[in-house]
Amino acid sequence: xPTAVVTGGAGFIGSHLVERFLREGWTVHIIDNLVTxxxxxxxxxxxxxxxxxxxxxxxxxxxxxxxxxxxHLAAQMDVRRSVEDxxxxxxxxxxxxxxxxxxxxxxxxxxxxxxxxxxxxLYGDNTTPPNSEETKKDPxxxxxxxxLSVEYYMAxxxxxxxxxxxxxxxxxxxxxxxxxxxxxxxxxxxxGRILQGRPLTIFGxxxxxxxxxxxxxxxxxxxxAATKTLPAIGLLDARGFNxxxxxxxxxxxxxxxxxxxxxxxxxxxxxxxxxxxxxxxFVDVSKIERALGWRPRVTLREGLANSFRxxxxxxxxxxxx
Ligand SMILES: NC(=O)c1ccc[n+]([C@@H]2O[C@H](COP(=O)([O-])OP(=O)(O)OC[C@H]3O[C@@H](n4cnc5c(N)ncnc54)[C@H](O)[C@@H]3O)[C@@H](O)[C@H]2O)c1
Numbered sequence: 001x002p003t004a005v006v007t008g009g010a011g012f013i014g015s016h017l018v019e020r021f022l023r024e025g026w027t028v029h030i031i032d033n034l035v036t037x038x039x040x041x042x043x044x045x046x047x048x049x050x051x052x053x054x055x056x057x058x059x060x061x062x063x064x065x066x067x068x069x070x071x072h073l074a075a076q077m078d079v080r081r082s083v084e085d086x087x088x089x090x091x092x093x094x095x096x097x098x099x100x101x102x103x104x105x106x107x108x109x110x111x112x113x114x115x116x117x118x119x120x121x122l123y124g125d126n127t128t129p130p131n132s133e134e135t136k137k138d139p140x141x142x143x144x145x146x147x148l149s150v151e152y153y154m155a156x157x158x159x160x161x162x163x164x165x166x167x168x169x170x171x172x173x174x175x176x177x178x179x180x181x182x183x184x185x186x187x188x189x190x191x192g193r194i195l196q197g198r199p200l201t202i203f204g205x206x207x208x209x210x211x212x213x214x215x216x217x218x219x220x221x222x223x224x225a226a227t228k229t230l231p232a233i234g235l236l237d238a239r240g241f242n243x244x245x246x247x248x249x250x251x252x253x254x255x256x257x258x259x260x261x262x263x264x265x266x267x268x269x270x271x272x273x274x275x276x277x278x279x280x281x282f283v284d285v286s287k288i289e290r291a292l293g294w295r296p297r298v299t300l301r302e303g304l305a306n307s308f309r310x311x312x313x314x315x316x317x318x319x320x321x
Contacts, residue, residue: 003027003065004226007053007100008073009046010037012178013116013170016219017071018043024223029065031058032074041177053096062100063107069226072100073116082143093146094153101153105161112164114225115154117147119169119242119283120210129209130246130284133169133237140276151236158233165233166225171211171244171283173218175303176310187212187304190255191311194264200255204273209248211282214303217296218243224294231291241288245296248282254304261305262312 004021008014009030014037021028028046031053042048051058053074062070075093076082082089097115104111123131124138139145154165174187190200221243230239255268289295298306 001025001027002068003029004069004071005029005031005062005065005067006046006071006073007031007058008037008075008116009043010034010039010041010048011073012041012175013173013215013218013222014071014073015041015043015177016175016215017073017222018046020219020223021069022046029061029067031061036077036179054091054099056099059099059103062103062111066108067111070100070104070111070113071116071222071226072097072113075116076146077143079121079141079143082141082146086142089142090146093143094149097150098153101157101163104163105157109161109163112166112226113154113157114222115150115165115167116222117151117167117169117240118144119171119244120281122148122151122169123281125278125281129248129280129282131242131282132284133240133242133287137236151240155233155236155238158239164230166230166239167241168218168222168225169240169242169283170218171213171242171281173215174212175215175307178215178307186251186254187258187307188311190258191262191308194259194262194266194308195312195315197264197266199267199269200259201269201271202251202255203271203277206252206255206268206270207250207279208277209250209280209282210254211244211247212249212254212300212303213244213296214298214306217298220297221288221292221294224288224292228292241292242283242285243288243294244283244285245300246282246285247300248280249300254300257301258304258308261301262308
């Protein structure tokens with residue numbers, strides 16, 4: 001059976017990806033230090049290693065397993081934290097990744113490495129969406145800088161050392177198991193508010209748009225990037241793929257659809273726009289469809305209904321416990 005190592009497999013997106021590999025009969029190992037990931041998210045069919053990606057033991061594990069695929073999702077993924085503590089951000093996101101890539105280079109050069117990058121933050125705010133992979137990169141936070149740096153390393157390891165590297169650049173991922181933090185925490189936050197019967201707060205006029213992509217579709221895109229024939233390795237964008245819907249949805253529409261799907265009547269409150277927040281951000285996803293045959297399947301309405309159902313069930317289980 002093929003083997004995958006999923007870093008961040010106890011997290012939101014990683015746990016869905018682990019299930020995807022298990023469904024195909026793969027042997028799956030998870031590396032996660034549970035800093036934001038949860039034991040409850042660990043799939044029973046996978047082997048869990050409670051390790052930091054910066055630890056030599058993580059490198060040794062990859063050296064001994066020599067996996068077919070290393071899906072690297074573990075990260076410091078909070079943009080605000082990256083602004084407060086760019087050293088910690090870089091130590092996890094850059095040095096932690098290099099620890100793994102060096103192990104692949106020395107001990108497992110046939111491993112395909114799939115990196116979880118960001119289509120929401122890589123291109124910056126001064127673009128006219130939809131942003132294609134070739135859009136000029138203008139990272140505006142230490143988090144985005146660390147993601148772009150790793151993409152350069154991925155291209156370098158491919159070109160200079162012949163490693164099989166690929167970067168998937170996600171829009172705002174939402175769905176079951178999402179915590180109310182991170183780039184797309186708004187869906188989880190809104191679900192929580194509706195369950196408490198409290199108003200939803202929108203910052204600014206609510207016309208700002210984002211590319212909300214369902215977590216099951218994202219796991220599928222990573223699965224495709226992990227297993228399909230890829231374009232030749234080359235410069236930065238040669239093996240970079242946007243993963244989104246190609247649709248910019250306003251926060252007003254998001255809130256409205258979620259309230260409808262939840263069967264709720266909570267009001268919407270408006271608060272002053274937050275400084276530094278981009279007006280519009282969504283990605284062009286035609287490249288991944290052309291090259292790998294992936295496209296999103298879950299509509300926003302279906303995805304929001306699933307997210308709310310999951311949040312409500314979790315809430316009910318916690319109030320019984
Ligand atoms: N959620 C989004 O909208 C979004 C958008 C773009 C990119 N991404 C990227 O996707 C990946 C997964 O994000 P997520 O939303 O599932 O977040 P998450 O916080 O749920 O998952 C990250 C996982 O990494 C683990 N981790 C963090 N630091 C670690 C370390 N030093 N060693 C070992 N494990 C560590 C955490 O415990 C957690 O389980 C991240 O790389 C993130 O930057 C997410």
